[in-house]
Amino acid sequence: MLNTDRHPCFNVAVKGDCGRVHLPVAPKCNIMCNYCNRKYDCVNESRPGVTSAVLKPKQAIAYLAKVLEKEPRITVAGIAGPGDPFANAAETLETVRLIRAQFPDLLLCLATNGLGLPPYLDELAALQVSHVTLTVNAVDPEIGAKIYSWVRDGKVIYRGVAAAEVLLKRQLESIRGLKARGITVKVNTIIIPGINDHHVQAVAAKMAELGVDILNCMPMYPNAETPFGDVPEPLPEQMTAIRREAEKLIPQMHHCTRCRADAVGLLEDDRTDDFRGCLSACAHAVPAPVDRPYVAVATQEGVLVNLHLGEAPGFQIWGPKDGGFERLEARPAPPPGGGADRWWALAETLKDCRAALVSGIGDTPQAILSEAGVEPVVMHGFIEMALTAIYGDGDLSALKGRRSGVAGGCCNKKSGEGCM
Numbered sequence: 193m194l195n196t197d198r199h200p201c202f203n204v205a206v207k208g209d210c211g212r213v214h215l216p217v218a219p220k221c222n223i224m225c226n227y228c229n230r231k232y233d234c235v236n237e238s239r240p241g242v243t244s245a246v247l248k249p250k251q252a253i254a255y256l257a258k259v260l261e262k263e264p265r266i267t268v269a270g271i272a273g274p275g276d277p278f279a280n281a282a283e284t285l286e287t288v289r290l291i292r293a294q295f296p297d298l299l300l301c302l303a304t305n306g307l308g309l310p311p312y313l314d315e316l317a318a319l320q321v322s323h324v325t326l327t328v329n330a331v332d333p334e335i336g337a338k339i340y341s342w343v344r345d346g347k348v349i350y351r352g353v354a355a356a357e358v359l360l361k362r363q364l365e366s367i368r369g370l371k372a373r374g375i376t377v378k379v380n381t382i383i384i385p386g387i388n389d390h391h392v393q394a395v396a397a398k399m400a401e402l403g404v405d406i407l408n409c410m411p412m413y414p415n416a417e418t419p420f421g422d423v424p425e426p427l428p429e430q431m432t433a434i435r436r437e438a439e440k441l442i443p444q445m446h447h448c449t450r451c452r453a454d455a456v457g458l459l460e461d462d463r464t465d466d467f468r469g470c471l472s473a474c475a476h477a478v479p480a481p482v483d484r485p486y487v488a489v490a491t492q493e494g495v496l497v498n499l500h501l502g503e504a505p506g507f508q509i510w511g512p513k514d515g516g517f518e519r520l521e522a523r524p525a526p527p528p529g530g531g532a533d534r535w536w537a538l539a540e541t542l543k544d545c546r547a548a549l550v551s552g553i554g555d556t557p558q559a560i561l562s563e564a565g566v567e568p569v570v571m572h573g574f575i576e577m578a579l580t581a582i583y584g585d586g587d588l589s590a591l592k593g594r595r596s597g598v599a600g601g602c603c604n605k606k607s608g609e610g611c612m
């Protein structure tokens with residue numbers, strides 16, 4: 193049975209004993225708030241939307257294990273962006289599933305705008321997600337229309353009042369669904385002077401009616417290069433007055449620290465800086481699944497990684513031996529043509545490999561191999577160096593820096609058929 197009292201954001205009494213770690217696995221967003229600016233690399237800013245790196249789900253689990261080892265006071269794993277968890281639903285749910293399986297005592301917490309949440313209500317409950325934060329800035333679409341530039345629902349993009357109506361409808365549906373499933377709900381309301389600062393009582397009243405557990409009125413942080421970049425931050429006395437009025441309707445959070453999307457530690461003993469190197473290493477690491485002992489290599493002569501995936505007639509299969517590495521066998525690649533089927537066939541050929549070392553790769557095979565569990569590593573250099581990193585700490589950042597060609601794309605223009 194989870195002890196849901198051990199969440200420092202929802203229970204101020206434990207904020208000196210219990211900490212949280214945010215896993216930045218959700219880079220995309222499905223709406224555009226006029227105050228949002230997501231910078232991944234800014235180490236000096238502490239606010240939502242900022243992270244030093246983005247992790248894939250398995251990388252997030254490896255990172256979480258390291259964090260828990262060094263900071264055992266962590267009781268909550270949260271996903272709070274840097275975009276929205278449900279604009280990256282596959283990554284979010286895979287991460288949540290892996291956490292629940294491997295760290296059954298951890299509390300799970302998500303922070304979302306709510307637009308994409310409703311289809312996942314039952315799964316969140318089944319996975320024992322205990323705490324969800326929704327950001328609700330308005331319960332009047334006319335006011336919401338001033339806050340959101342657009343809202344993307346599937347392939348449809350809404351603007352203006354229609355955008356705010358769609359978002360509000362989903363937010364209310366999300367909150368009702370979460371409360372019906374016994375999940376603790378916090379609502380963040382970003383206070384934007386001249387836009388919604390006169391509207392907070394209406395938000396508080398609606399949230400109280402829905403059974404929301406706590407309201408967190410947060411002063412807007414004016415981000416440069418955003419439509420609200422010149423709107424001044426609300427004054428502390430204005431925030432105090434707003435919270436005092438809202439508190440008559442719904443309990444208030446007074447200890448929010450406006451966490452980054454990669455925040456780690458206790459709210460009053462933040463350790464995000466201490467773990468920045470660890471986060472970066474995990475973001476470049478190839479996770480080490482036990483059922484994938486080998487590494488596939490695209491090479492001409494068996495010393496260097498020097499073949500593009502689409503041009504490699506076959507792959508050498510390497511594995512560890514006696515403190516070093518040995519080439520075990522060679523496997524032919526599926527013949528060119530066939531579109532995506534060719535890459536699924538290759539994934540099957542390499543199903544016992546955790547990584548494929550190549551000098552270049554197209555977007556489609558990259559996505560398919562990653563999905564199948566064979567992590568493509570685009571690099572130039574010695575095979576042994578890459579294997580040392582993969583079977584060591586898993587940090588390939590130095591080797592990936594040696595890549596050439598179009599980053600992340602297909603640089604094979606010679607044959608014209610490389611990644612087809």
Ligand code: SF4
Binds near residue numbers: 201269271
């Ligand atoms: Fe959850 Fe927000 Fe607290 Fe992170 S800061 S643990 S997302 S409530």
Ligand code: SF4
Binds near residue numbers: 221241
């Ligand atoms: Fe940015 Fe969050 Fe708004 Fe998305 S929901 S635009 S990530 S503030």
